[in-house]
Amino acid sequence: MNLFSELFQKRRVFLKRVVKEKERAFRKAPEGRIRISLRDSGIQYYRVLGEDNHAGSYIRQRDKKLIIALVQKDYDQRVLKQAKKELEELDRMEKIYSGKSVEDVYFSLPDFRRELITPVIQTDEQFAKQWQEEPYRGKMIGNDVPVYLTEKGERVRSKSEVILANKFYTMGIPYKYEHPLLLQSGEVIYPDFTGLNVRERKVIYTEHLGMMSDPDYCEAAMERLSKFIRNGIFPGDQLCLTWETQKQPLNILDAEKILRHYYL
Numbered sequence: 001m002n003l004f005s006e007l008f009q010k011r012r013v014f015l016k017r018v019v020k021e022k023e024r025a026f027r028k029a030p031e032g033r034i035r036i037s038l039r040d041s042g043i044q045y046y047r048v049l050g051e052d053n054h055a056g057s058y059i060r061q062r063d064k065k066l067i068i069a070l071v072q073k074d075y076d077q078r079v080l081k082q083a084k085k086e087l088e089e090l091d092r093m094e095k096i097y098s099g100k101s102v103e104d105v106y107f108s109l110p111d112f113r114r115e116l117i118t119p120v121i122q123t124d125e126q127f128a129k130q131w132q133e134e135p136y137r138g139k140m141i142g143n144d145v146p147v148y149l150t151e152k153g154e155r156v157r158s159k160s161e162v163i164l165a166n167k168f169y170t171m172g173i174p175y176k177y178e179h180p181l182l183l184q185s186g187e188v189i190y191p192d193f194t195g196l197n198v199r200e201r202k203v204i205y206t207e208h209l210g211m212m213s214d215p216d217y218c219e220a221a222m223e224r225l226s227k228f229i230r231n232g233i234f235p236g237d238q239l240c241l242t243w244e245t246q247k248q249p250l251n252i253l254d255a256e257k258i259l260r261h262y263y264l
Helices: 003-028 064-096 102-107 124-133 159-170 215-230 252-263
Strands: 033-039 042-048 057-059 175-177 193-197 202-209 239-243
Touching (some): 033 064, 042 064, 057 064, 159 175, 159 202, 159 252, 193 252, 202 252
Antiparallel strands (some): 033 042, 042 057
């Protein structure tokens, strides 16, 4: 499915859901329609029943639920009408559209030609490969640190980081261990993992808070998180967090769910 066909399909699914929801809401809505009058004394609401009764009957302010329901009903009617119209327009557009895009030219070529071509838009695989292969110099690991190796054969600082690195690797998430990050202050820090959400082409930093039972570690961790926030990198968006305490080690299943939520 090419780009436009995929967009058409997603929009059609959305509009059909809207139509279904608004038709259901319309059946449950109160009878009549709302008429709103703007006066110097304020806004007045009237409930109009039937085609011949244009003025309608005054709705007192204490009947707020009825006012809200009728205003919502009016909105739902407009949305329902527009959604059906847009579905018809989508059908007409799809009949006119040839189904081909400039991106399709690249995929129509044999592999030996594609290997030599820079396409107008990189595929997700090409983008991820280029991002992954960018050289960098990570933070040095001293000889006093035990040797922990990941499935990729890289050295990390703890058993928990081995688990996380292996999760990135087996889940197919491109990542860089301790890639330098230049802050606005000029300071360079090294997030535990810098990963790539390939679908959104978005870089996300993962920090593992590994000693949350230690008060001094907690203080340092809070200061580190503040540095991210001061640089516009927020938890829940571009900052992914995992954690553990002495009594509650890193939960592998939770870690996988967290990484899946942010990166896939």
